[in-house]
Amino acid sequence: QLQLVESGGGLVQSGGSLRLSCAASGFSLDYYAVGWFRQAPGKEREGVSCISRSGSSTKFADSVKGRFTISRDNAKNAVYLQMNSLKPEDTAVYYCAAYRVAIPTNSCRWWGMDYWGKGTLVTVSS
Numbered sequence: 001q002l003q004l005v006e007s008g009g010g011l012v013q014s015g016g017s018l019r020l021s022c023a024a025s026g027f028s029l030d031y032y033a034v035g036w037f038r039q040a041p042g043k044e045r046e047g048v049s050c051i052s053r054s055g056s057s058t059k060f061a062d063s064v065k066g067r068f069t070i071s072r073d074n075a076k077n078a079v080y081l082q083m084n085s086l087k088p089e090d091t092a093v094y095y096c097a098a099y100r101v102a103i104p105t106n107s108c109r110w111w112g113m114d115y116w117g118k119g120t121l122v123t124v125s126s
């Protein structure tokens with residue numbers, strides 16, 4: 001079964017940190033770029049970060065720049081989102097998603113995903 005599974009969410013105080021993991025099973029992330037998304041209650045889903053297939057290129061939403069980092073470990077078939085200096089407005093369900101990249105490029109995007117995880121809840125208390 002081809003799937004992505006997120007983990008690492010939870011309750012944290014404002015200013016704290018969390019590290020989210022996105023693990024793939026049934027397929028290799030080596031050939032995929034990966035994005036992180038979030039959806040807060042009553043709001044639309046938004047792109048938070050993404051990493052290219054090679055890992056050489058990353059992108060971040062303005063709201064998280066300087067606070068979040070993204071990385072990948074192809075040996076572990078996983079992608080990580082390190083979230084620092086968390087704010088109450090970061091509270092959301094966080095999803096990872098992946099799309100296949102036939103020819104590696106120095107870019108990533110937040111549309112046209114092939115696989116989605118079911119999400120992990122991040123709650124930041126004030």
